[in-house]
Amino acid sequence: MKAYFPPPDKSITVRALLLAAAASGESEVCNPLLCDDTEAALSCLNVLGVKTERLSDSAGRVRFKISGGISAPRGPLDAGGSGTTARLFAGLMAGSGFAAVIDGGAQLRRRPMHRIVKPLSMMGARIRGTGEDDLLPVSISPSSLHGIEYVSPVASAQVKSTVLLAGLKASGPTVYYEPYASRDHTERLLKYMGADIRSGECSVRIKKSVLHGAEITVPGDISSASFFIAGALLRKTELRVNGCGLNGTRCGFISVLKKMGADIEFELKGQEPEPFGDIIVKPSVLSGIKVRPDMIPSMIDEIPLLALVAASAEGKTVIEGINELAYKESDRIRSTLRLLRAVGAEAFRRGSSLAVRGGTAFRAVKPVECFSDHRIAMTAAVAGLAAGGLVIKDGTCCGKSYRGFFEDFSGVFG
Numbered sequence: 001m002k003a004y005f006p007p008p009d010k011s012i013t014v015r016a017l018l019l020a021a022a023a024s025g026e027s028e029v030c031n032p033l034l035c036d037d038t039e040a041a042l043s044c045l046n047v048l049g050v051k052t053e054r055l056s057d058s059a060g061r062v063r064f065k066i067s068g069g070i071s072a073p074r075g076p077l078d079a080g081g082s083g084t085t086a087r088l089f090a091g092l093m094a095g096s097g098f099a100a101v102i103d104g105g106a107q108l109r110r111r112p113m114h115r116i117v118k119p120l121s122m123m124g125a126r127i128r129g130t131g132e133d134d135l136l137p138v139s140i141s142p143s144s145l146h147g148i149e150y151v152s153p154v155a156s157a158q159v160k161s162t163v164l165l166a167g168l169k170a171s172g173p174t175v176y177y178e179p180y181a182s183r184d185h186t187e188r189l190l191k192y193m194g195a196d197i198r199s200g201e202c203s204v205r206i207k208k209s210v211l212h213g214a215e216i217t218v219p220g221d222i223s224s225a226s227f228f229i230a231g232a233l234l235r236k237t238e239l240r241v242n243g244c245g246l247n248g249t250r251c252g253f254i255s256v257l258k259k260m261g262a263d264i265e266f267e268l269k270g271q272e273p274e275p276f277g278d279i280i281v282k283p284s285v286l287s288g289i290k291v292r293p294d295m296i297p298s299m300i301d302e303i304p305l306l307a308l309v310a311a312s313a314e315g316k317t318v319i320e321g322i323n324e325l326a327y328k329e330s331d332r333i334r335s336t337l338r339l340l341r342a343v344g345a346e347a348f349r350r351g352s353s354l355a356v357r358g359g360t361a362f363r364a365v366k367p368v369e370c371f372s373d374h375r376i377a378m379t380a381a382v383a384g385l386a387a388g389g390l391v392i393k394d395g396t397c398c399g400k401s402y403r404g405f406f407e408d409f410s411g412v413f414g
Contacts, residue, residue: 001238001280004228004412006220008033009245010401012185012274014041014084015161016216019189020066021050022092022168025213030063032218036400040080040104044089047073068213072098076137079104081329081400084158087116088186090138091162094125095145095169103137107372111327113138116162119150123166123174147172147207154324155179155297157249160204161186167206168195175205182297183249185274189216192273219245219276223301224402226253227378230309231413232281233262234385239412241279243269252298253306254279260286260313286313288358293321300324303354304336304379310356311345312386319354329400330371339380342368343387362386367393374400381409 013033018041020027032038042064045052049071055063070092077093077100079086086104090113093100103109112133120127126141128134147170152159155178164186167174181202190197195209220243232239246266258264263282270276288310296319299306303325310317325332333349340347344365346357364387368380377395384390398405 001240002412003240003242004225004408005242006222006225006228006244007402007404008218009221010035010037010223011084011183012218012245013038014082015088015185015189016218017041017045017064017066018088018092019193019211020213020216021045021048021068021070022165023068023193023211023213025068027066027068027213028063028215029066030215030217032062032064033221034062035403036080037082037085040078040082041085044077044079044085047075047077049074068211070096070098073100076101076103079108081105081108083108083111086136087113087158087162088165090116090120090127090140091165093140094120094123094127094143094166097142099142100140101137102140107329109136111135115154115156115159119148119152119159119163120166122148122150123170125166145170147174149175149177151177152179155182156324157182157184157186157297164190164197164204164206168209168211170208173205173207175203177203180294180297181249183247185247188273192216216273219243219274221245222247222250224405225279226302226305227382228409228412229254229257229264229279229281230305230382231385231409233257233284233286233309234312234382235413236283238283239281241281243276244279246275246277249298252295253302256289256291256295256299256306257286257309259289262286288313288315288317288356291317291319296321296324301375304332304339304375305382307336307340307347307354307356308345308379308383310358311340311347311360312362313358315358317356317358319356321352322354323352328373328375330373330376332373332376335369335371335373335376339368339376339383342366343383343390364388364390367391370394370397372397374398374402378402378405381406385413
């Protein structure tokens, strides 16, 4: 059985760095991911005067020692290409008492920020973006916040986290409702660091709180591991993924694979502040299924990959509730369809659903255009296992979340 150690979780790393900066006292973020997005978050902390010290042990394991407390920014907060960094820092700065400008790279400047500007404005924040969609750069002026009850039209962990971070500084409770449960890393870390927070199935309530410094160990990234899990299924080989995060709000991809017939097991190793353990994948025969909209938030980053796996399964797969994919690093509905057609698969969009015909004999029809989207590039690498000679254009965009992806992928699959 082949073994694979995934890189640290990007979503948890960004949140841990930001919350450590917002806390009183000293925190340590152990096993952080080092990638373009997390370096953008560290850059923002530097602009806010947060003291960060990078340490390494004799085995090369990295940790950051962070002394909490932010000050007036010395310039714009540049989120690079990270939507998580841009949106979460907006929530943090809205209640900070400081004026701030949040900006990003050309790709991030095309992604709408209205979905966070609206609830923050309802809380009393003086915030505005650029144009009708509140694009970056977003300007924030000092203001006093008050708690609200907000019913989000979308299940978005970024929007939820933004509102919760603002709620830390708001008078009165803030209650957030979402249509389906999205990933809950922010809630877990807030509770772990002392926030007055309670979570329901699709709701969260937070009161004004002071966070306390903590030691946060980041588990392996299940989104990164998903590409290796899919590769093992396509290759019909056994694989053990070691030390991976097993948060239930991130396991949607694996849950769907198991419904399709995949032989996958978990071995839980620990729980705090995030559940983690090993994942064992065995050769399987997969069948197409219908994926409901409420399953999408727990696998939002893996939908292109699921579509590729579905093309190899028996029968048709229908993935419902895909509209949010249009607002990622690329329009992932279009880029996924183009990727599938580049390897000879049949798929089409019907309204808010994606239908994929199974039984594909993969072949390299034409090069894959990644649209500077790391998830599309990684999915293309998996497709290349079955479609020999596939050319991937702009694969370097994987550095956004996983700098050593192609080396690790080659090491496991050859």
